[in-house]
Amino acid sequence: MRIVLAAAAGLAAMLLFLLGFSFYQAWAQEKTLYETADSALFAQLAQAADEMAAEISQKRVDDAQKAVEEAIARGLQTRLEKYSDELLLLVNPWNEVPENYVALLSTVEDGYLIDRRCADALMAMVNACREAGNLPVICSAYRTHEYQEELYQNKIKRLVAAGTAPWDAPQVAARSVAIPGTSEHQLGLAVDIIDENYVNLDQYQQYTNVQKWLMANCSDYGFILRYPNGSSDITGIIFEPWHYRYVGVSTAKAVEASGLTFEEYLQTLE
Numbered sequence: 001m002r003i004v005l006a007a008a009a010g011l012a013a014m015l016l017f018l019l020g021f022s023f024y025q026a027w028a029q030e031k032t033l034y035e036t037a038d039s040a041l042f043a044q045l046a047q048a049a050d051e052m053a054a055e056i057s058q059k060r061v062d063d064a065q066k067a068v069e070e071a072i073a074r075g076l077q078t079r080l081e082k083y084s085d086e087l088l089l090l091v092n093p094w095n096e097v098p099e100n101y102v103a104l105l106s107t108v109e110d111g112y113l114i115d116r117r118c119a120d121a122l123m124a125m126v127n128a129c130r131e132a133g134n135l136p137v138i139c140s141a142y143r144t145h146e147y148q149e150e151l152y153q154n155k156i157k158r159l160v161a162a163g164t165a166p167w168d169a170p171q172v173a174a175r176s177v178a179i180p181g182t183s184e185h186q187l188g189l190a191v192d193i194i195d196e197n198y199v200n201l202d203q204y205q206q207y208t209n210v211q212k213w214l215m216a217n218c219s220d221y222g223f224i225l226r227y228p229n230g231s232s233d234i235t236g237i238i239f240e241p242w243h244y245r246y247v248g249v250s251t252a253k254a255v256e257a258s259g260l261t262f263e264e265y266l267q268t269l270e
């Protein structure tokens with residue numbers, strides 16, 4: 001009887017132990033699972049936080065960059081508006097007609113178009129030149145980009161036909177017919193005037209009565225001879241004793257008095 005009791009007690013103790021052990025094992029397994037899950041989750045959260053921080057700092061950099069770009073664009077726009085308002089917009093081989101430039105035009109004689117701010121001044125100048133006994137003829141005024149392109153391509157063809165090497169022709173052409181996008185005629189503020197008695201666009205045009213009169217009087221009407229003799233290194237364009245640019249009377253007088261090219265004169269205003 002005692003043996004049976006002892007055996008039963010032993011069996012019960014063993015069962016209890018086994019039960020306890022299996023509970024412990026289950027608990028320990030779950031604990032490990034939790035710990036693994038926690039560290040994985042933690043790593044995930046840490047990575048997300050890092051990414052968010054990187055995103056925020058990148059956004060700060062982007063915002064700062066954007067602010068700078070916007071300030072520059074605003075500055076350029078203001079400058080464009082100011083210079084456009086003041087008729088001082090510089091267009092030459094190194095300064096293209098601004099992309100958003102809109103020429104507001106008026107028709108003058110023979111259907112030529114010109115910036116409406118100088119249409120009256122142009123006709124006053126041409127008429128005064130006639131009253132002085134001369135025969136001025138407007139031969140070019142406002143040009144569209146497409147028309148400038150046509151003129152430029154024609155010039156290249158003529159040069160090649162006359163013996164200029166095809167690979168040199170575009171550059172040579174650009175000295176007398178501006179590369180499209182860089183012609184003052186696209187602004188509507190430039191006009192070519194020749195003498196009916198001598199219609200060639202070459203340096204001898206300067207000796208005609210029309211040019212003599214215009215060179216002496218154009219500033220009274222707000223025009224300057226834009227490409228004077230010996231200034232092509234600065235203007236990028238050959239001597240053109242027929243191309244007049246409207247800048248307004250006060251600027252025309254100031255440019256004339258300074259003896260500078262328009263490019264140099266603008267630099268004195270910087």
Ligand SMILES: [Zn+2]
Pocket residue numbers: 140185190191192242243244
């Ligand atoms: Zn011209």
